Every structure is written in structure tokens, then in C-alpha cells.
Amino acid sequence: MRTKIQKSMVFVLSITLLISYVLMTVVVYNQNLNLLKREVRQEARYIRTAVNISGPAYLEQMDEVDVRTRVTRIDIDGTVLYDSGGDEVVLDNHGAREEVKEALVNGYGEDIRMSGTMGKEMYYYALLLEDGSILRVAKTRDNLVRTALNVLPLMAGLTAAMLLLAWLMAKWQTARLIKPINELDLEHPLDSDVYPELTPLLQAMDEQNKAKDAVANMRKEFSANVSHELKTPLTSISGYAEIMKNGLVRQEDIPKFSERIYKEAKRLITLIEDIIKLSRLDEESVELEKEEVDLYALGREIVSRLSMQADSRDVQITIEGEPVIYRGIRQILDEMIYNVCENAVKYNIPGGSVSVWVGNTLDGPKVSVSDTGIGIPKEHHERIFERFYRVDKSHSKEHGGTGLGLSIVKHGALLHGAKVSVESEPGKGTRIEMKF
Secondary structure (H helix, E strand, C coil): CHHHHHHHHHHHHHHHHHHHHHHHHHHHHHHHHHHHHHHHHHHHHHHHHHHHHHCHHHHHHHHHCCCCEEEEEECCCCCEEEECCCCCCCCCCCCCCHHHHHHHHHCEEEEEEECCCCCCEEEEEEEECCCCCEEEEEEECCCHHHHHHHHHHHHHHHHHHHHHHHHHHHHHHHHHHHHHHHCCCCCCHHHHCCCHHHHHHHHHHHHHHHHHHHHHHHHHHHHHHHHHHHHHHHHHHHHHHHHHHCCCCCHHHHHHHHHHHHHHHHHHHHHHHHHHHHHHHHCCCCCCCCEEEEHHHHHHHHHHHHHHHHHHCCCEEEEEECCCEEEECHHHHHHHHHHHHHHHHHCCCCCCEEEEEEEEECCEEEEEEEECCCCCCHHHCCCCCCCCCCCCHHHHHHCCCCCCHHHHHHHHHHHHCCEEEEEEECCCEEEEEEEC
16 A cells, blocks of 8 residues: 555656646747747848838848848749848749738738748748838747757756655655554554544444454353253253162152153253254355245144144144245244244243234235233343343243244344344233244
């Protein structure tokens, strides 16, 4: 970046100097041309005055004039009567010359062209004499190229000095501009907001840092929760097994201890399966293809699978609605609806009910699960989709929950572009809607 800025500044100055050189050449050229014109006009007027007083014989003295100046007397018919170069005998008729024609009409005329006789670009100025003939004075002039070459040494020296100064200034200025950037506090970028142009970048960095911190904290919390959740059933399994191994259990109590070990092992397996599902959803490594799924038929299957569990808890579960075809990953959709319905059964009250509705709405397919359970306080609505978050930990563990069910629902919804909403009040039940 430092080198780029330096090169850019030197490049800009170089272009500026080049343009200045061209403009300066044009200005100098025009100034020299105007000076030449004034000089030739003044000299022509002096000579005309002298000829009008002394007669044409005065022109013989022009033979000694500077070679850059050419004096010519032309008759009204265009015949060259005198030329300071001594070429009047061999010169062509000048009646068609532009400056001669203008002088015959206006009393004076001028023109700039390449002289066929001298082979140089010249400025011609003609005046009408009292005897009717034309006096013409001409001088060679430098063309634009020659003017540019004359100015070149000065500009070359000036350019070299300016480029050296520009390089030194660019080096100093670049170091001054880069210093705040090199000293940015990447951990707290907004504390180093020295350039307004960098504000969007610094804000993005700050948001990225916050996101990284949030992810790091979430992973740390997740690891701690996973360790705790895995340790609890393993401790129970190990404890019961150790008591049985040491023969401290009566023969008639062995089936009861075995059942406890089985339940804890089953809970452990369920927890591990849920963790694997979440990991796959997090990494978006679900390899299953999307297919046409009838959400109503899928809901009926889930209600059927949960019917025994609902009966054991004295909860009635029903489904209503209409066939709804949605293109998605069947396994993930199954887990989403199943987890919501299972929670509705688990956290219900004896004699309660769970109502599942599936159908089309103006906003698209919707699955709604309502229950008459214990309800969720409003302050917990946003957090129930977090991993291992439980409104009442003791109550959740009592029902065998892993704390990952609604997290799977949330990630499944993100995968399908669906929205999940919660309506609940303590003691009045809960309704969770999934809009696809």
C-alpha cells in the first residue's frame, strides 16, 4: 500500500508536469508569435514612411538588412519590383498571395505560411504605399516544435527537481497516512476511527470480532454443557454398575437397578444423537436430497408414533388440517415437527391435550402445535431455542429432555428458510408455529 500511494502521487505529478509543459509551450509559442507580429508591423510602418518620403530608392538600403527579415515591393499587378534578397527577377508573380490581396482591398494584410524561396515558415505583413504598390515585410519564425525544444531544457530541469521533491513528499506523506492504520487496535477497531473513509471497514471488523466472541463463548458454553450432560448419565450408570459389581444389591432389586442403567444409557444415546444432528446442521453437511413431502401425512405419522407416550402421560394428541406439499428434506422436517410435538406431550398436564394443525395459508405452508401444558414465561421465549437451555432444569431432566430438541428445530428452520414463532403463558399452554 505504501509503495502504491508513492507511485500514484509521483504519477499524478508527472502527468501534471507533462500537461504544464504542453501548455507552457503553447503559451510561449503564442507570445513569441505576437511579439514577432508587433515587430514586423512596426518595421513595415517605418519602411513605408521612409519610402513615401524618399521614394522607392530607399529600399536599396534593405539589402543589408538581417537575413531573418525580408523586404519586398510588389506592383499592383503582382510583379515583384524589389526583394531584399536580390531575387526580384526570378520571383513569380505575387498577385495571388493572401497578404497582397488583403492589402489591395484593406490597405494592409498578413499571412503565415512556408516560404517556397527560403524553405522556412514565415510571417508576412503587407502595406499599401502612396504610389499604389505594395510593401511587404516578412520574418522567419520558430514553429511549435522548435519552441517546445527551446523550452525543453528548462522543463527537464524543473521536472527532475519536482519529481525528486514529489518522491520525498510522497514518502513522508505516505508514512504519515499509513501510521494510524498500522497502529489500529484490531481487538477494538472503533477506538481507532481516525479516517471517516475507514469507518465502514472498522464497523465490519468490530461486528466480526463480536460475532467471533459470541461463537467462541457459545462453543465454550456448549462444550461445558455437553461435558455436564454426558457426565450425569455416565455417573449414574457407573454408580449403579459399581454397586451391582460389589454385590451390594439384593437379588430382588437387580431388575430395578438394571432398568435405571438402561434408562440412563438410553438418555445418553439420545443426547449423543441430538449432538450429532446439531453438528451436521451447523456445518450444513446434510447430504439428503430435497423431495416433495406431504406435511399433513408426515404429521399424522408423528402423532401416531407419539400416541403411546401421550397415553402414558394421560395426554390426548390429535391432528387436523389438509394435505400440504412442501419441497424439503424429509428427515429434518420429521425431526422438527417431532421435537415440537414431543415437547408438547412431555410438558403437559395430566388430562391435557395437544392439537396439531397442518395447512396452507396466505403466507405459505404452516404447522401449528398447541398444548394445554405448563406454559413458558415470556422472558424465556427467545432463549428456549438455545442449546441445553431449560426453563426449569429439574423439571426437564425429570421428563428425560436433552435440552437440544428446540435447537434442532431452529437449525432445521434455518436450513429450510422457515420461521418459528412462540406464543405461551405460564399455566395457559403453548403454541409453536412453523411457517415455511
